[in-house]
Amino acid sequence: MIHSLSLSDVLADHARSRPQVTAVVDGAVRLTYPELDARVTRLAAALRARGVAKGDRVLWLGQNAHAVLELLLACSRLGAVFCPANWRQSADELRFVVDDLSPAAVAYEPSDVTQALRQEGWVQAGEEYESLVATGQEQEFPQVDDAEPVLALYTAAFDGRPNAALLSSAALVAHATSLLVVRQMEPVFTFLNNGPLFHVGTMMFCLATLQIGGTNVFTPAFDPEEVCRLIDAERVTQAFLFGGMIDAVAKANESGKYDLSSLRFVAHSAAWDGMITVDDSPWCRSKMGGYGQTEVGGMLTFLGLAEGGAGFAGRPSPLVQVRILAPDGTEVPAGxxxxxxxxxxxxxSGYFARPDLNAEKSKNGWHHTGDLGRREPDGTITFIGPRLRMIKSGAENVYPAEVERVLKSHPAVADAAVIGVPDETWHQTVKAIVALKPAEKASEADLIDHVRTLLAAYKKPRHITFVDSIPKRGFTPDYDALDEAHGGGNYPGA
Structure with a gap:
């Protein structure tokens, strides 16, 4: 395994080469890299003593904490798979995760939901977790192949049921390396984990910080005042902040009580820019843009690699290839x-316990993201939206997501869904179901003209039905319900 480099290996090397660097800050807990490495070894030994073996799953039911990183690294040392679940979910949703994942060990923070789900042998965060770590004995662990899955993150339930995407150490190290280059991270980089660690957006920065030998600061969840305090106290370089979160932090520091100048971040507003150091890295200059999903480790493309490009998703990460493919697997022309x-x-590495879905997603040797895009003439990528299904009108392919995106850009439209309806001449024609914003008005002709000005004529809806709301399945329109209610059918391949 001379070419293998697991997350556990990264930690072990930092323990040797960065003996005085603080790896973790979590409240009163402060750990150097050697101290973190020793705790991870003891935790791995304790989990092994409880029966956790290679390929087994370990589940965390709780908010952000240093235990999340420790459990992930301990699983890397064991060859097991760690999953931080979405603590915001209901008892029924988390029960699905527990049943689906069949974890060999569970650590949890007490709440009404986890108390309802709790089973014998689960370890409660705090004293029980610390006792578990203390019981572990210093010992050697065999080398784990970095191609083995180590992290499971549940994806959004777009089809009504979430799936656990499995990411290997090799994938996570590769993504971290790409991110730290685009973000121009340095060894003194300090990241505030205030976004949810069950989300790849926070986890990818946590692991890039580990990769560069920086400092990970943990706080349970986003709290503007606490974010200000920690940025000041720990001289934080980057935090998980977007849009309204940035406004909330700026408002919390209106008095100038906290020194936020260590934060090297994206420009946002005059008040915000005056508090921080506006960063000049490609990542921040491009407003932290790109296209990504859990299945690609975080970011597949970076806008920071294509400043001034036509496509608002940028260009691919240096360690991946991207193609825009037709349903038959052939590459479509630019545009x-x-x-x-x-x-x-x-x-x-695929989804846990989903063989059929894995075969579908990896056909012809490519990961099919389920999202639509377009390669622009300058080679950059534009993200359009979820693919979900296709309409065949004459010889032309029409993707509902593309038409929906344009419809929702109309100022009067609150939501929209597009279906195909049978047509004797064209096989299918496009029909839109539209919900208008309260007190807004738009006619069928208005919306058809709006689409015609932005898309090819064959993609415009022939008919529009106005409704109060669009039925959903998970996060996306319930197309089956819409077909039944509005005469949809004749889809290619059906």
Whole structure:
């Protein structure tokens, strides 16, 4: 395994080469890299003594804490798989995760939900968790292949049921390396984990900080005042902040009580820019843009690699390939819409216990993201939206997501969904179901003209039905319900 480099290996090397660097800050807990490495070894030994073996799953039910990073690294040392679940979910949703994942060990923070789910042998965060770590004995662990899955993150339930995407150490190290280059991270980089660690957006920065030998600061969840305090106290370089979160932090520091100048971040507003150091890295200059998903380890493309480009998703990460493919697997020409497909070092290993879905997602040697995109003439990528299904009108392919995106850009439209309805001449024609914003008005002709000005004529809806709301399945329109209610059918391949 001379070429293998697991997350456990990264930690072990930092323990040797950065003996005085603080690896973790979590409230009163402060750990150097050697101290973190020793705790991870003891935790791995304790989990092994409880029966956790290679390939087994370990589940965390709780908010952000240093235990999340420790459990992930301990699983890397064991060859097991760690999953931080979405603590915001209901008891029924988390029960699905527990049943689906069949974890060999569970650590949890007490709440009404976890108390309802708790089973014998689960370890409570705090004293029980610390006792578990203390019981572990210093010992050697065999080398683990970095191609083995180590992290499981549940994806959004777009089809009504979430799936656990499995990411290997090799994929996570590759993605972290790409990110730290685009972000221009340095060894003194300090990241505030205030976003949810069950989300790849926070986890990818946590692991990039580990990769560069920086400091990870943990706080349970986003609290503007506490974010200000920690940025000041720990001289934080980067935090998980977007849009309204930035406004909330700026408001919490209106008095100037906290020194936020260590934060090297994206420009946002005059008040915000005056508090921080506006960063000049490609990541921040491009407003932290790009296209990504859990299955690609975080970011597949970076806007920071294509400043001034036509496509607002940028160009691919240096360690992946991206193609825009037609349904038959052929690459579509620049300017045409197709599915964003990828392969490369940062991609996931498939979904846990979903063989049929894995076969579908990896057909022809490419990961099919399920999202639509377009390659612009300058080679950059534009993200359009979820693929979900296709309408065949004459010889032309029409993707509902593309038309929906344009419809929702109309100022009077609150939501929209597009279906195909049978047509004797064209096989299918496009029909839109639209919900208008309260007190707004728009006619069928208005919206059809709006689409016609932005898309090819064959993509415009022939008919529009106005409704109060669009039925959903998970996060996306319930197309089956819409077909039944509005005469949809004749889809290619059906």
């Amino acid at each position: 045409e819409t197709g599915e964003i497909c990828a392969r490369g070092k940062t991609l996931f």
